Amino acid sequence: MAKKEYTEQELEAILNSFDGIEKANPAPFLYTRLMARMKAEDDNVWSRIFQFITRPVFAVGIALVFLLINIYILLNQFSGSGEQTEDSTQIVALEYNSLTSTIYDNNAETP
Amino acid sequence: MLTEQNLINQLKQGDETAFREIVETRQGMVYNTVLGLLQNAEDAEDVTQDVFIKVFESVHQFKGESAFSTWLYRIAVTTALEYLRKKKRKKRFAFVTSLFGDDQNPLHDPPDFVHPGVQLDNRENARMLMGTLKKIPENQRVAFTLHKIEGLSYQEVAEVMQTSVAAIESLIHRAKQNLKKMLKNYYLQDK
Structure with a gap:
């Protein structure tokens, strides 16, 4: 590999190499191919749906929705768990109180 | 011969003849622009078709504030650039998959x-x-x-x-x- 540095004149020649360019044209029967493609796309609704759901925006959107649902459920669980623990503690305490008798209960003098 | 405004009005009503006329008369300018940006004849052909599909689907958005050709050039440029970005993303993804040994479809330009x-x-x-x-x-x-x-x-x-x-x-x-x-x-x- 040899490194070549261009002169200003050569650079100008390269930059002007599009001068006199002719316009390129597509292959013949573009309209026929276009109509065939439009018809095929119209017919295939499922492929359109598939194209939509495989778009990154859709995937990210769905992921966000799931994330939000998870956060919502977690927050609900944490905020609700305080009351629940309190309730269950009270129940246990009540049950224990009613089942076990203290020493004072046993030695209680009855008239 | 229909005037440009008549053609656009008919196209807005979904007239296929008007669409054909527009494709036949403007395909060169769209293809040439897209080819200059994409530098690939096959891609340029596909994107030219995409451009005309967009024109057909969104012609009702054309309010006539600019010339029709200007609007068409804008669609052509935007579609070509979108295509290039998508291709770049695919190349990056192909590179990542090739790292894991799944490089059956390498994407590269001539x-x-x-x-x-x-x-x-x-x-x-x-x-x-x-x-x-x-x-x-x-x-x-x-x-x-x-x-x-x-x-x-x-x-x-x-x-x-x-x-x-x-x-x-x-x-x-x-x-x-x-x-x-x-x-x-x-x-x-x-x-």
């Missing part, structure tokens, strides 16, 4: 694209220019391509890119400076 309309004695220089054009910023590339390949005036390029003529002059000037800088150290094989 290295030497020469626009078919380039004069024979300019082909070698045009090949180098095309290769370097890919490396300059997007808006400079669009302005340069529309002006040099599609032959639009600064005023027309400004309308397509929705900016001022002075901004286009500046963009094309910067494009030339960047191209020169990159070409200065171009590596050539010894013959």
